[in-house]
Amino acid sequence: MTGAPGHNLRVEGLSIAYGSGPRTLHAVRDVSFTIARGEAYGLIGESGSGKTTVAFALLNYLRGGVIRGGTIEVAGEDVLAMAPAALRDFRGNRAAMVYQDPMSSLNPAIIVGEQIAEALRRHRGLDRRAAWERAVDLLALVDLPGPAALARRHPHQLSGGQQQRVVIALALSCEPDLLILDEPTTGLDTTTQAVVLDLIGELRQRVRASILFISHNLGVVAETCERIGVLYAGELVEEGPCATVVSRPGHPYTAGLLRSMPRADRAAALRPIPGSLPDLTRPPAGCIFADRCEVASAACREGRPGVRRLAGDHLARCLFPERVADLPAGDAGPLARAQGPAPDDAAASLPKLAIEGLGVTFRQRRGLPLIGRLEETRALDGVSLAVPRGQTLAVVGESGSGKSTLARSVVGLIAAERGGLRFEDKALAPRAAGREPDLLRRIQIIFQNPDGALNPQRRVLDIVGRPLRLYGRAPAAAIPARVEELLALVRLGARFAARFPHELSGGEKQRVNIARVLAADPELIVCDEPTSALDISVQAGVLNQLRELQAESGLTYLFISHDLAVVRTISDTVAVLYLGRVVETGPTATVFAGPHHPYTDSLLAALPEVGRPRRPAVAVPPLPGGTGRGCLFAPRCPQRIPGTCDRLVPPLAATGDGRLMACHVPLAGLAEAQRARDAGGRD
Amino acid sequence: MAGPAPGPTATPPGIGARLGRLGIMLFPALLLFLVAFGPLVTPFSATAFDPAATLRPPGPTYLLGTDEFGRDLFSRIVAGAQPTLLPALASTFIGILFGTATGLAAGFLGGRRDEVIMRAMDVLLSFPALILAMLIIATLGANMVTLVFAIGFVFWPRSARLIRSAAMELARHEFVDAARARGEGTAYIMFREILPNMWGIIVVDFTLRFASAVLLVASLSYLGIGVSPPTPAWGLLVKEGQPLLQLAPWVVIFPCIVIAVVSVGSVMFGEVIRRRLTLPDRRILA
Numbered sequence: 018m019t020g021a022p023g024h025n026l027r028v029e030g031l032s033i034a035y036g037s038g039p040r041t042l043h044a045v046r047d048v049s050f051t052i053a054r055g056e057a058y059g060l061i062g063e064s065g066s067g068k069t070t071v072a073f074a075l076l077n078y079l080r081g082g083v084i085r086g087g088t089i090e091v092a093g094e095d096v097l098a099m100a101p102a103a104l105r106d107f108r109g110n111r112a113a114m115v116y117q118d119p120m121s122s123l124n125p126a127i128i129v130g131e132q133i134a135e136a137l138r139r140h141r142g143l144d145r146r147a148a149w150e151r152a153v154d155l156l157a158l159v160d161l162p163g164p165a166a167l168a169r170r171h172p173h174q175l176s177g178g179q180q181q182r183v184v185i186a187l188a189l190s191c192e193p194d195l196l197i198l199d200e201p202t203t204g205l206d207t208t209t210q211a212v213v214l215d216l217i218g219e220l221r222q223r224v225r226a227s228i229l230f231i232s233h234n235l236g237v238v239a240e241t242c243e244r245i246g247v248l249y250a251g252e253l254v255e256e257g258p259c260a261t262v263v264s265r266p267g268h269p270y271t272a273g274l275l276r277s278m279p280r281a282d283r284a285a286a287l288r289p290i291p292g293s294l295p296d297l298t299r300p301p302a303g304c305i306f307a308d309r310c311e312v313a314s315a316a317c318r319e320g321r322p323g324v325r326r327l328a329g330d331h332l333a334r335c336l337f338p339e340r341v342a343d344l345p346a347g348d349a350g351p352l353a354r355a356q357g358p359a360p361d362d363a364a365a366s367l368p369k370l371a372i373e374g375l376g377v378t379f380r381q382r383r384g385l386p387l388i389g390r391l392e393e394t395r396a397l398d399g400v401s402l403a404v405p406r407g408q409t410l411a412v413v414g415e416s417g418s419g420k421s422t423l424a425r426s427v428v429g430l431i432a433a434e435r436g437g438l439r440f441e442d443k444a445l446a447p448r449a450a451g452r453e454p455d456l457l458r459r460i461q462i463i464f465q466n467p468d469g470a471l472n473p474q475r476r477v478l479d480i481v482g483r484p485l486r487l488y489g490r491a492p493a494a495a496i497p498a499r500v501e502e503l504l505a506l507v508r509l510g511a512r513f514a515a516r517f518p519h520e521l522s523g524g525e526k527q528r529v530n531i532a533r534v535l536a537a538d539p540e541l542i543v544c545d546e547p548t549s550a551l552d553i554s555v556q557a558g559v560l561n562q563l564r565e566l567q568a569e570s571g572l573t574y575l576f577i578s579h580d581l582a583v584v585r586t587i588s589d590t591v592a593v594l595y596l597g598r599v600v601e602t603g604p605t606a607t608v609f610a611g612p613h614h615p616y617t618d619s620l621l622a623a624l625p626e627v628g629r630p631r632r633p634a635v636a637v638p639p640l641p642g643g644t645g646r647g648c649l650f651a652p653r654c655p656q657r658i659p660g661t662c663d664r665l666v667p668p669l670a671a672t673g674d675g676r677l678m679a680c681h682v683p684l685a686g687l688a689e690a691q692r693a694r695d696a697g698g699r700d
Numbered sequence: 701m702a703g704p705a706p707g708p709t710a711t712p713p714g715i716g717a718r719l720g721r722l723g724i725m726l727f728p729a730l731l732l733f734l735v736a737f738g739p740l741v742t743p744f745s746a747t748a749f750d751p752a753a754t755l756r757p758p759g760p761t762y763l764l765g766t767d768e769f770g771r772d773l774f775s776r777i778v779a780g781a782q783p784t785l786l787p788a789l790a791s792t793f794i795g796i797l798f799g800t801a802t803g804l805a806a807g808f809l810g811g812r813r814d815e816v817i818m819r820a821m822d823v824l825l826s827f828p829a830l831i832l833a834m835l836i837i838a839t840l841g842a843n844m845v846t847l848v849f850a851i852g853f854v855f856w857p858r859s860a861r862l863i864r865s866a867a868m869e870l871a872r873h874e875f876v877d878a879a880r881a882r883g884e885g886t887a888y889i890m891f892r893e894i895l896p897n898m899w900g901i902i903v904v905d906f907t908l909r910f911a912s913a914v915l916l917v918a919s920l921s922y923l924g925i926g927v928s929p930p931t932p933a934w935g936l937l938v939k940e941g942q943p944l945l946q947l948a949p950w951v952v953i954f955p956c957i958v959i960a961v962v963s964v965g966s967v968m969f970g971e972v973i974r975r976r977l978t979l980p981d982r983r984i985l986a
Contacts, residue, residue, distance in 0.1 A: 428881040449883055457883035469874035474896040487882060537882070 024051035031087035052227035059238030062248035063552040113188035119180035130168025178209035211623035236625035257331030267333030277557035289558035368403035376435030411588030465546035467526035524555035603676025612688035734781035742775035780932035788913035794852030799859020807867025821857035907970025911963035
């Protein structure tokens with residue numbers, strides 16, 4: 018690899034289309050950017066922006082898509098002109114891609130070391146022994162513990178973060194010129210994501226590749242990359258140094274994205290970007306963003322704006338970048354909280370939902386059916402929480418914390434074995450089938466995946482109308498009119514009633530889900546990660562919608578999320594769950610202000626956020642193996658008191674500032690440790 | 701630099717493909733016509749002997765030739781559609797009906813009930829199809845009704861297995877959880893939420909089983925079980941013609957070709973229907 022001067026990757030005027038004739042989808046139009054050797058370039062975009070199409074084009078591997086124009090050069094060589102044999106070598110040897118789901122790149126039947134060694138034998142011509150040794154070295158390079166032993170494991174024996182690190186090792190095996198990371202941390206828990214991000218930051222200095230980091234998450238890209246490009250509907254609308262773009266965006270779309278991002282470090286109202294993506298079968302003649310832009314004028318629709326240089330290498334495709342600064346700040350005004358009915362009756366003083374010592378154990382049979390050994394996993398272990406009427410309790414935790422189990426127990430999809438649920442003054446049967454219809458109606462659930470929760474064979478009219486029919490909320494003849502009202506309530510026009518789910522966008526689907534839930538006229542809505550599958554600008558709209566509905570009709574929410582920023586935005590009280598136990602709960606502002614439970618602290622520390630430096634992540638040791646003694650977080654806890662934390666289960670006790678916390682370390686001790694660590698981090 | 705885009709959406713289906721699809725759509729209409737009116741439209745009697753015209757090779761008068769008794773083969777095949785296809789259709793219908801109900805229940809209910817149902821199905825599955833059908837017919841007596849039920853019985857566990865796996869996959873979707881959380885009954889979830897997503901699979905299963913039922917009816921009649929001479933069931937035609945294979949091969953070959961064409965045609969028809977029934981965007985099963 019001779020030191021190619023200047024840019025290692027050069028993309029010039031790239032245009033890609035899918036299909037032909039009048040239905041041609043112009044997915045990517047006139048995109049140009051360069052990445053130097055050793056540089057990390059972040060490509061930001063929401064779904065439909067064409068970011069993954071660009072990534073595949075760089076490998077000249079477009080399935081169904083056709084490159085309509087432009088050039089792609091890697092180390093001075095034209096990728097689009099390569100002969101099949103050269104292309105094969107390029108893809109295997111000189112370019113590498115890491116996908117969101119590590120298991121899509123790993124063969125589940127082959128030990129991970131061999132998967133890397135195979136690539137080395139094939140593309141580097143190493144012999145068996147040398148290839149294996151190099152594979153182990155690579156696993157060490159990506160900070161995997163005990164690489165020699167780990168190389169002999171199968172993918173399923175590794176955690177998600179370890180799998181992704183193996184994939185990165187695989188990608189680095191042939192010392193590529195170009196490393197493409199396509200949402201590499203999106204499927205990982207916050208603390209695991211932090212470890213992988215640190216690794217990528219560290220590798221940047223060690224490998225001499227150009228790194229293209231694709232993500233929808235500005236926070237993740239902002240801390241990993243030097244420069245970012247913002248892709249909107251197939252056009253690069255802004256490009257510049259990370260810090261500049263994030264603090265002084267030069268394009269209204271970037272500014273809109275920033276304002277629709279919830280934040281964990283302060284409670285702020287969100288401003289969603291109005292409208293939706295333009296129809297890319299007929300891209301507008303003017304600015305691609307004009308229809309959704311708050312500062313657009315007639316000139317914006319007349320012709321495609323050229324690229325304007327704002328400062329140094331900060332570019333924006335906007336006629337009026339100076340107007341961006343005048344956009345209203347990320348504040349839609351504080352929402353008026355509904356006062357709710359005066360507490361004159363006895364029920365009003367009771368919490369809407371009381372969760373009392375809830376315990377759920379999953380049993381899976383190993384070996385033979387019917388007679389095999391049962392393996393037990395405690396998903397929930399004595400969880401007690403209360404949701405006050407008209408308020409939002411958020412439950413946060415990583416995967417495996419039991420937060421979804423909690424949501425499903427409340428609506429009766431999972432039967433709790435221990436403890437109980439109380440809705441106002443009525444005890445709830447563990448299973449939905451055992452609950453009376455009126456109680457079923459008053460407690461509804463919104464699921465995480467807006468797509469999966471809608472039956473693809475049913476029209477929106479039937480989907481939203483079903484609860485009306487089931488609970489007898491409207492006579493048959495009145496159902497279409499009522500459905501129309503409900504759709505209007507979630508800002509969908511009457512025309513949506515006749516559509517099938519596949520004819521809706523992700524945000525529209527989730528609105529239909531909300532409309533269906535509202536059709537039951539519920540009092541408590543369990544929201545199980547309702548926005549985690551949505552784009553940030555769409556998420557802001559759905560979150561605002563939920564808050565408005567609460568303000569108008571005094572709904573009570575149990576809000577499940579892994580996203581601390583979303584939790585901060587929407588909740589009144591918060592509970593942090595770790596391996597099925599509540600470790601901390603209290604008013605949202607108090608919990609976020611700290612001092613935090615060591616686990617909450619590790620979650621907050623791991624959160625990548627724009628304009629807030631993240632502390633280096635602490636590697637996550639494997640989960641404790643079912644000893645169940647002492648504090649479950651002790652093996653990961655930096656403030657662990659030896660002899661106490663690993664023996665005694667800490668009780669959930671009042672801290673004196675309105676919170677409950679399960680920690681042996683006194684609050685003052687936690688405050689001390691966290692202050693000292695923050696001070697240390699600034700040096 | 702790039703010409704018109706390749707790929708499935710790029711070119712409209714050519715005239716040949718369209719004619720082919722039309723042919724496949726007309727295919728069941730032809731079969732239904734034969735089943736309903738076959739015996740009425742034969743040029744010659746399907747059963748009457750004609751000593752003057754034995755073992756004639758295919759020609760202008762006897763399109764497909766005649767057998768050793770001088771019966772016109774074309775007429776026998778046309779008339780044989782009814783005794784061959786009607787039992788095949790009826791038995792497929794019964795098999796799929798039972799299989800769908802059982803598979804849906806096992807896949808959706810899961811757990812112990814699933815184990816019990818499916819192990820029972822496994823027992824049935826352990827018998828070779830033909831042997832099981834013969835066993836049932838031998839026990840209950842050789843007549844048309846027994847034949848139909850025997851073949852339906854053979855299909856039952858096979859169809860149940862397929863539908864069960866589809867139902868298990870569909871039951872994992874959140875729209876089923878949503879229905880449960882709403883308090884919908886088991887029957888509603890099974891028949892209104894899950895079943896509509898399985899029509900594609902059921903149709904394909906039906907046409908595949910129908911093809912195999914045609915062969916089973918033919919085989920059973922070849923073995924002399926079910927339908928008996930002089931009924932011109934297609935399997936019987938093959939059986940009766942077999943001794944003449946060297947002397948007059950057309951007596952065997954044409955019935956074999958017809959059986960094959962009907963089997964393949966039915967499978968192709970199923971594929972066309974499946975694509976019509978389940979638009980790609982609404983399909984959540986592969």
